[in-house]
Amino acid sequence: MSELLVLIDHTDGEPRKISLQILTAAKQLAGAAGDTVAAVWLGEGGSDVAATLGNYGADKLYHWDSSDAQAYVTLPQVEALEAAFEASGADTLFFASSNHVKDVAARLAIRLDAGVITDATDVRAGEGGRLDVTKEVFGGDKITHSRVAEGRKQFVGIASNAFPAEDTGGGAPELVALDMSLSDAAMATTVDAVEKQGTADRPDIGEAAIVVAGGRGLGDQAGFEQMEQLADVLGAGVGASRAATDAGWYPHRFQIGQTGRTISPTLYLGSGISGAIQHRAGMQTSQHIVAINKDPEAPIFQIADFGIVGDLYQVVPKLIEELRARKG
Numbered sequence: 001m002s003e004l005l006v007l008i009d010h011t012d013g014e015p016r017k018i019s020l021q022i023l024t025a026a027k028q029l030a031g032a033a034g035d036t037v038a039a040v041w042l043g044e045g046g047s048d049v050a051a052t053l054g055n056y057g058a059d060k061l062y063h064w065d066s067s068d069a070q071a072y073v074t075l076p077q078v079e080a081l082e083a084a085f086e087a088s089g090a091d092t093l094f095f096a097s098s099n100h101v102k103d104v105a106a107r108l109a110i111r112l113d114a115g116v117i118t119d120a121t122d123v124r125a126g127e128g129g130r131l132d133v134t135k136e137v138f139g140g141d142k143i144t145h146s147r148v149a150e151g152r153k154q155f156v157g158i159a160s161n162a163f164p165a166e167d168t169g170g171g172a173p174e175l176v177a178l179d180m181s182l183s184d185a186a187m188a189t190t191v192d193a194v195e196k197q198g199t200a201d202r203p204d205i206g207e208a209a210i211v212v213a214g215g216r217g218l219g220d221q222a223g224f225e226q227m228e229q230l231a232d233v234l235g236a237g238v239g240a241s242r243a244a245t246d247a248g249w250y251p252h253r254f255q256i257g258q259t260g261r262t263i264s265p266t267l268y269l270g271s272g273i274s275g276a277i278q279h280r281a282g283m284q285t286s287q288h289i290v291a292i293n294k295d296p297e298a299p300i301f302q303i304a305d306f307g308i309v310g311d312l313y314q315v316v317p318k319l320i321e322e323l324r325a326r327k328g
């Protein structure tokens, strides 16, 4: 029996949704093999959310209760995660495929001679304890199935919304404090951090269940005010096509696509977006795709579950009005 480690990504003392999804998936994999799931929490507050982590599948919680871990500097987290590996004797690590966590996993992989696969959309138990990992490559053109070579630790980064998060009421996990001190090399600290303005109340597009996206068809920056109104009535995040971000209408960090973010929400609602291949690469795994475009030949309609052919400036206000009326 071995432990599957799950590195918990968290903000403001709460685990991010993707980490609960990963715990759920790890629990199912562990159950089939008779293994256990151990969450790893780097930073303060882990013991406060231990019961939540247990409910989503953690049998054990390795906790490095240190403010150093929350500074979002990579090296302290690498060292703490290495300590979790030493304490657990684990062979497998699951982590959220966000840029920061990938950085931590990659550095630790070098230290432990592990194999890393990122952005997995599915993971299944394979032969000899190896995991069969599915991911999309070349902008979603190909689907690959890969596994880490035998004899190496396997690190697998999971894409957002690849799995559901299920609260199975497992209860509080066994708590193991990681008692370690940082090497001199890892003593860097963040001295200041400034929150980017303007989007604080909306969910991150990588995690949001609903994403409202706008493109060149909006015509100008003001069009995004309408996208934000629609997003707010739906509790959604706001994304954009590259044409819109290149025009300076919305910040680049919200760009969806091959050279932007990859999202997989339950619902993607695109307005004034043609559906170029590079945009589709970032959103085509959305569970439901709704498109509003005045051109009936727009390629986005080829992958849309529901399409509205019309002027977005007529459709979107009506949609907002109707949704507000339904909410009461």
Ligand SMILES: Cc1cc2nc3c(=O)[nH]c(=O)nc-3n(C[C@H](O)[C@H](O)[C@H](O)COP(=O)(O)OP(=O)(O)OC[C@H]3O[C@@H](n4cnc5c(N)ncnc54)[C@H](O)[C@@H]3O)c2cc1C
Residues within 6 Å of the ligand: 214, 215, 216, 217, 218, 240, 241, 242, 243, 244, 255, 256, 257, 258, 259, 260, 261, 271, 272, 273, 274, 275, 276, 277, 278, 279, 282, 292, 293, 294, 295, 298, 310, 311, 312, 313
């Ligand atoms: C290497 C490379 C990487 C790229 N990476 C990305 C990427 O990551 N993400 C990305 O998005 N793009 C990317 N692109 C750009 C991509 O090829 C497209 O140019 C871009 O996606 C187009 O954005 P758009 O759909 O907003 O604009 P357009 O293609 O100009 O489409 C605008 C759409 O709005 C519709 N429209 C206009 N007015 C209205 C209205 N009033 N009501 C309703 N509909 C209306 C039009 O019919 C049209 O279909 C990349 C390109 C390259 C070469």
